[in-house]
Amino acid sequence: MLWHGAVPEHPVPWAQGDAPVPYWAEDTGYSFTPAEIAALEQASQHLTDCVLAATEYAITEGRLAELGIPDFMEEAVRESWDRDDPSVYMRLDLAYRTGEAPQLLEVNGQTPTSLLEAAVCQWQWLEDRQAAGELAGSCGQWNTVHEALGEQWAHLKAARGLGEVTFCAAPIDEDVATVTYLRELANAAGIHSTFLEVDALGLAPGEPYLLDGWPRPIRNLMWLWPFEFAWDARDGEALARTQTRFIEPLWKAVTSSKGLLALLHELYPDDPHILPASLTPGMLRTPAVQKPLYSREGQNVILPGAAMTPGDYAGYPLMEQAYTELPTFSAPDGPRYPVLGVWAAGSEVCGLGIREGRGRVTDNRASFAPHWVEGER
Structure with missing residues (x-):
């Protein structure tokens, strides 16, 4: 994975408070080799299968309360799973450094957004760049x-x-x-x-x-x-x-709980794609990130040695996940920290979108960055 950026004509001071950030990043793109995409696709499908297996485990083994699901919801969640209520889509957020195993950061099981940008806008961007002669016609995109x-x-x-x-x-x-x-x-x-x-x-x-x-x-x-x-x-x-x-069905309340990350580690303790995690903060003997069982857009997250980020989820119980470094790319207006969002339709992975943060926590000021694959896949 390589970062490609241009110097903005009027650089924006991203690191200064609430400075505006364009959601669509015209000055940025990421390139991948076909081998990188093949490895990402294989790892992401494996992780999707693990997430669904862990969801079933949480439901059948009576672990719902530990994931923050209220008592009065438990029967309805179980019934939704037993009926096999269908899912349309899901997004896995991954940390990926070239040459290393992709690692699951979070599962966006019920309300994932940035979908239109991933499915349509970045494909149009690719075609526009090819038409302008800025990218070779042989370039592709992991995007169906x-x-x-x-x-x-x-x-x-x-x-x-x-x-x-x-x-x-x-x-x-x-x-x-x-x-x-x-x-x-x-x-x-x-x-x-x-x-x-x-x-x-x-x-x-x-x-x-x-x-x-x-x-x-x-x-x-x-x-x-x-x-x-x-x-x-x-x-x-x-x-x-x-x-x-x-x-998305009621059983996605399980998939969306960040507590599921701890159950994934419990089920697959040696999996290189699954970070150590615990439902009890302080149990991991490694630098860890603390997250509310439910939160969005990086709200109320505690990085090692840092204060909790602002947000509306401070009242939720916390879990912890081993800290992993995001790749960092230097840009004229400050560092960029990409998180890979892999989309699944039903239970099959089908494409990639990238959110590019200006800090180590991906929040609602992160930009969407398009990608391409060098040569034919």
Whole structure:
């Protein structure tokens, strides 16, 4: 993996407080050899299989409370797994240094974003660079995300009889864009869809389903809203009682818990792709990162020797994971720390997106950086 950057005409002082950072990084790209991509793809599929096995282990062995899942949710989560409620997508975040084994940092199982950038925008970027003569026509990209997601929706319609889905998100540009893209893919597969914002979801006494604004029952809900936000809310227990089926499914509450990283280490203690981790902070005899069981965008993370990052998850129990260095690339406007996001459609890995942080914790000021593969894969 090589970093390729250009000197910005007007460098932005990234390290200074809340200086603005462009989300799409036009001044940056990463190149990989075909051998690197083959190794990343193999390792990522292996890790995806391990994550799903650890999810099953947590559910069948009664480990849900340790992962931060409330008692009233446990039966609904188990039933969701037993029904084999289908998943559309997932993202694994990896630390990768050239010549070394990729290492799993986190699993984004329920609400992963940066999807449109990975699936569509960086592919268009590649074609534009090739058309401009800046990249050879033989260059490729590890990116069949768009096609794989379309195939997954088509599979759910044909094999699961999924005919109608309500798509739902908070009124946040990134979330709405992600849901809109997923909805367009579902429509292309012949699935009828509607959209509403999270606050428009309704409940009614004795009604077995969540309701839309008309109000009509919602039987299938593609919900880009964290489960932990819902179960912590005033009407949180409705999440466990409703007959509405969620995409991503309720069993993804297990996959999304950072406590699953500790169970992965418990199950695969010698796996070079899985970092040592513990549900009890202070147990690892190595420099460790402490993370809330549920958090997003690098919130409330404690790096070795550092203060907790700001965020809304300070009340959650902490787990710890062995610290691993991210590769660091020097740019004219400060260091860059890339994290590789590998996408899976269903349970099959299908492409790569890169978030490039300006600090060792990847937060909501990280940029998306495109990549290419040298020569033919």
